[in-house]
Amino acid sequence: MITKCFYDSTRYPEYHQLKEYKKKLLANKKELEITDLGAGSKVSENKTRAISSIAKHSGTTLKRAKLLFRLSKYFQSKQILELGTSLGIATQALHLGNPEATITSIEGCPNISHTAKVQLGDLTQLNLLIGDFDSRLDTLKQNNFDLVFFDGNHNKEATLRYFEKLLPKTHNNTIFIFDDIYWSEDMTQAWEIIKAHPKVTVTVDTFFWGLVFFRKEQVREDFVVRL
Helix, strand or coil: CHHHHHCCCCCCCHHHHHHHHHHHHHCCCCEEECCCCCCCCCCCCCCEEEHHHHHHHCCCCHHHHHHHHHHHHHHCCCEEEEECCCCCHHHHHHHHHCCCCEEEEEECCHHHHHHHHHHHCCCCCEEEEECCHHHHHHCCCCCCCCEEEECCCCCHHHHHHHHHHHHHHCCCCCEEEEECCCCCHHHHHHHHHHHCCCCCCEEEECCCEEEEECCCCCCCEEEECCC
16 A cells, blocks of 8 residues: 555546636635534634635645545445545545445535535535435435545544444444544644454554554554655
8 A cells, every 4th residue: 555555656637627726716715604514613603704715725635635645545445434525625635545435424514515516516426415424324315435534523533433433333344534634733632542442353544544444453553654
């Protein structure tokens, strides 16, 4: 994974699509009324924010979108869950990595979710849900997920709660990706608790994302990889 995915220097044509998607968002000055159900923004506490500002300060960076694309392409996950659609930057990356995958993405803010839906277009394999994560997770019909991207509500208690709720939906090859594991002392504490969970066998700390694996055949190890 490290050599063939993390450090893959191939210039994929999909990178252009990722760049153009974010470029359009950065040029969009339309203001949205924000409903924030998570830990909030470190940049602004305003109830109204421009799409360009959200894309710049809260959206997934182009570098991370490329990495998410490579991870999706490398693992070819069929059932993907994303907590925190935001403007769909990461959602698009996951889709481009494996266009055959079914992606369920949950967003707490209706206006942001609607913007993402418009930007992403009619992707038949994409299911965008609106609402708080807890209630939506309780109603998910899928028995398991191959990849889960935790990118919303950067709060210790909430993160651990989502982790516990989704553990029953894992299988041997499921991957959990936690965003911003050093966003706050709270999030770092959550990351340490997750690493120590008995069902977790391997973790990879990239300094911004934490990857979690459940493979029973693997020796228990925690890796640190600087990207």
